[in-house]
Amino acid sequence: MSLRHAILGLLERQPSTGYELARRFDLSLATAWHASHSQIYPELSKLEAAGLVEVVARGARQSKTYALTESGRDELRRWLVEETPDRSQRNEGALRLFLGQLLDPGDRQAVFERDLDYIEEQTEQLRALQSVLEPGEPFAAQVDLGLRINAVLAAWLAEQVEQPGPDGEHDGRGPAR
Amino acid sequence: MSLRHAILGLLERQPSTGYELARRFDLSLATAWHASHSQIYPELSKLEAAGLVEVVARGARQSKTYALTESGRDELRRWLVEETPDRSQRNEGALRLFLGQLLDPGDRQAVFERDLDYIEEQTEQLRALQSVLEPGEPFAAQVDLGLRINAVLAAWLAEQVEQPGPDGEHDGRGPAR
DNA sequence: GATTGACATGTTGATCTCGACACGTCAATC
DNA sequence: GATTGACGTGTCGAGATCAACATGTCAATC
Known part of the structure; x- marks a missing residue:
């Protein structure tokens, strides 16, 4: 709970x-x-x-x-x-990052670009938040963590968009259009 | 759904x-x-x-x-x-990382060390998985993303444990023991 | 031949979660 | 004086989720 x-x-x-x-x-x-x-x-x-x-x-x-x-x-x-933390997850964004690999390169690129836009938006909001927080403020470290994770996600998404990579397990039967 | x-x-x-x-x-x-x-x-x-x-x-x-x-x-x-992704989250682990800042330094250190152990365990499992995947395999990129995020988390947690940081908004009334 | 443990499918009741409905207040603008 | 929009609290029904209950099979070991 x-x-x-x-x-x-x-x-x-x-x-x-x-x-x-x-x-x-x-x-x-x-x-x-x-x-x-x-x-x-x-x-x-x-x-x-x-x-x-x-x-x-x-x-x-x-x-x-x-x-x-x-x-x-x-x-x-x-x-x-x-209390022992409940590590089980239900995260639609992460699910989409996983399943995106099942799409053909064109769809995948479009989907990951949309995600990239979202991350960049989030990053700007976090940066704005960071600029009004003093460095010693209680939750400055959490904002910093958010920025670091967003940076990793943005870099990964950019790589995926640039190098479409393998076509998954397709052979023409997959959800490729 | x-x-x-x-x-x-x-x-x-x-x-x-x-x-x-x-x-x-x-x-x-x-x-x-x-x-x-x-x-x-x-x-x-x-x-x-x-x-x-x-x-x-x-x-x-x-x-x-x-x-x-x-x-x-x-x-x-x-x-x-x-479909527009649902970005709303419910992630107990992340919640604990946020609220950990409300604890006194001793408790916080213990909690974050426990999290660090968990991340290191996960990292090893991912590395094992990575070693059996060929680089071109469909989901190799996702495993790689997992490893990168774990690396960021591990670094952040290690910093928090080493530099206990501010005591939050305590003044002795908080959940500090 | 008995036991054990992984395989395999299902249901039920309780709790969590959301969207929609419902009501009312206060301040500012027109 | 009327309208608008943010503030503010609540309920209800439907769907999502889990733990517990319930049942049975197959292979391997003892």
Whole structure:
């Protein structure tokens, strides 16, 4: 149940409303986890019932700002340190990088160029983020990691586009058009 | 619905039984997608009903070997080339790399060392796989990409372990023990 | 001849996740 | 004064996913 701990992690950095959490999932945490508000609000209720978070402020528009309780901080640390990570993955982008090799060179080139555009866009956003972070800032290292991985991906994709490589296992029966 | 296309992609490379698909998900496709047999069997039935796969052989123990139909190949290509990729992520490992920064230096070091061990293990498996693949083989490039990303991760983790860095936003209230 | 372990297929109930529906507020612009 | 758009919270139904349950086969070893 990583959603729970993703929320705890976001609240540990900064108390927030459910609405703000939904935005933060797609900003700072976009490359690690995603959740929509229809999942966030019920989970906040459960977390409050479990005593891991509490409402620390009520603002305009019935807004409730949540923050971690002591026991929420304990649980977050326990999960990070003691629980064995679930390494199983479900990543559509990675799946497409794998299966792209099944396409004929023309299709593959088009698909990988689209991916390359996406990576370059992401890289610019990360660079913009990096420029407003001080080097010592808590999450500067994570931004740096994102940039390094994007650089590897961009280089690999560029190679794939330039050297179309083998035609896979085709012999004319494959998904080649 | 990526599970469907992951199965189509695996079958495009090699006709298989449901049981074999379950193993292949955790071998060649482990870093991209995971599915257990309780999800694979019903999906194969749906794919057969939709005419995207067909039973091409029946063996011992009621085994059924599935292969792509012409329309299955069309669908796989259509998905790869025409459908907009879903870039949203849910990756517990990445989440932990982010949230690790909230821990105190001692905990963080322990957690990142555990991750480093895991990456090194994965790297060895990839290297073993690489050594049995010919350079021109269809998926040699993907193995190479995996190795490059692992190298970046390993370097980053080693830096984090050596230079504990900032203590996050702690001031003694965080999940630090 | 019995046991063990890999092979093989299926179902069921619980939980996770998403898109769509639904309601309401506040500030700024027209 | 009306409209618009961001803010804000919630529910519901459908589909995705997993762990557990359930059943049976075949080959090799003891």
